[in-house]
Amino acid sequence: NSNNSNNSNNSTTNQLLFKQAKAHIPGGVNSPVRAFAGVGGTPVFISRARGSKMYDTEGKPYIDYVGSWGPMILGHAHPHIIEAVKNAADDGLSFGAPTTFETTVADKICELIPSVELIRMTSSGTEATMSAIRLARGYTGRDKIVKFEGCYHGHSDSLLVKAGSGMLDIGEPSSKGVPADFAKHTITIRYNDPQAIKDCFAQFGNDIACVIVEPIAGNMNMIVPTQEFHDTLRAECTAHGAVLIFDEVMTGFRVGLQSAQAHFGITPDLTTFGKIIGAGLPVGAFGGKREIMECIAPLGGVYQAGTLSGNPLAMRAGIAMFDLLTAEGFYDALSEKVVYLTDNLEQLAKDAGIGFKTTRCGGMFGMFFTDGAFDNQLPQNFEEVCQCDAQKFAIFFHGMLDRGVYLAPSAFEAAFISSEHSQEDLDATLQAAKEVFSEMAK
Numbered sequence: 001n002s003n004n005s006n007n008s009n010n011s012t013t014n015q016l017l018f019k020q021a022k023a024h025i026p027g028g029v030n031s032p033v034r035a036f037a038g039v040g041g042t043p044v045f046i047s048r049a050r051g052s053k054m055y056d057t058e059g060k061p062y063i064d065y066v067g068s069w070g071p072m073i074l075g076h077a078h079p080h081i082i083e084a085v086k087n088a089a090d091d092g093l094s095f096g097a098p099t100t101f102e103t104t105v106a107d108k109i110c111e112l113i114p115s116v117e118l119i120r121m122t123s124s125g126t127e128a129t130m131s132a133i134r135l136a137r138g139y140t141g142r143d144k145i146v147k148f149e150g151c152y153h154g155h156s157d158s159l160l161v162k163a164g165s166g167m168l169d170i171g172e173p174s175s176k177g178v179p180a181d182f183a184k185h186t187i188t189i190r191y192n193d194p195q196a197i198k199d200c201f202a203q204f205g206n207d208i209a210c211v212i213v214e215p216i217a218g219n220m221n222m223i224v225p226t227q228e229f230h231d232t233l234r235a236e237c238t239a240h241g242a243v244l245i246f247d248e249v250m251t252g253f254r255v256g257l258q259s260a261q262a263h264f265g266i267t268p269d270l271t272t273f274g275k276i277i278g279a280g281l282p283v284g285a286f287g288g289k290r291e292i293m294e295c296i297a298p299l300g301g302v303y304q305a306g307t308l309s310g311n312p313l314a315m316r317a318g319i320a321m322f323d324l325l326t327a328e329g330f331y332d333a334l335s336e337k338v339v340y341l342t343d344n345l346e347q348l349a350k351d352a353g354i355g356f357k358t359t360r361c362g363g364m365f366g367m368f369f370t371d372g373a374f375d376n377q378l379p380q381n382f383e384e385v386c387q388c389d390a391q392k393f394a395i396f397f398h399g400m401l402d403r404g405v406y407l408a409p410s411a412f413e414a415a416f417i418s419s420e421h422s423q424e425d426l427d428a429t430l431q432a433a434k435e436v437f438s439e440m441a442k
């Protein structure tokens, strides 16, 4: 039974643990989307994870398609990563002084991503995007920034305007506590709409410090934009001297070894990273053109710093991660799994008479419960994503969770696969989906 009030995830154990968590943690969680507000019911408390699976406190296994929101591309607790972290821990947790591990990670990223000539580490994706924006403003001497509706770039003030992800479940287009004086410098336009970019630059062109974009959107479900969108963005930024920032915190080393910028053949001025480059430890990074990056302290006047930036555990985990990502055929194998899964999900939904579409690129994918409006096309922007059926997604989510498949608890998130997902995992997922679709069709 997939009824929200009658599923196994509402086990008394999880309910009790959630109640205890709420005693001293706001809403019982340390990041809003974990509270299941978008799908109802009680969050599952996880005690451990290995490979493709997570286990709750009662030992129930779940095939995991969240992957800690992206970093776990090698599956959970990969022996090579764990060994690197254990060795790093033995050598001390943090020094607040340079290490050769930071140099190795920087060299690796610059080698794989040609647009990145210099790179600075941070402790989260939020810090990376916040710092990249400050840098773009410092470099250009301009205040205005442009972002796209439904794109999420972390929770710094300037970027919490019409943002995606957990912000959408809360139902507020921008957060309380962001001064109007800050928000007024953020221009938000429609994603995947070349004309909107042209209009924006025609109006504000020489005041725009930067445009920040998720090159493939993964925080309003998943949208792969058109080539024309990216070509227009690059051309307009160049023509007006604005810095183009690709936020690849999610897509970096997720959609391919050269990331989303190679997928579209675009050279951004700055790129932000996070998630995968730390293999599950807290990390972020921003890098790009030498001339721009040389504006940050200690070389230039744009201040940016961090007690734990370039943390040795995160760096050594990242180095171990790159060892395996650069193996021949890694991304082909990953993307074959995603193709198999999404093709079959669509077929099963079709067999059950349910409007359902998927998007995908490399190791990430999106799932939409569509109605007649999207029978022949995919949602192209935030407004269209909102026209999809979030209620149906919630029913699907709980049906899958009951059957041991852990999806993101929100209709506005992308899904992630790992190299450890086996054929058996994929087939078990499809069997579960077949059962849930058939119940939903009744």
Ligand code: PLP
Residues within 6 Å of the ligand: 069, 124, 125, 126, 127, 129, 152, 153, 154, 155, 214, 219, 247, 248, 249, 250, 274, 275, 283, 284
């Ligand atoms: N940018 C994008 C595209 C993201 O998906 C996220 C987080 O999901 C962030 C930035 C913020 O990263 P963090 O949660 O590490 O602060």
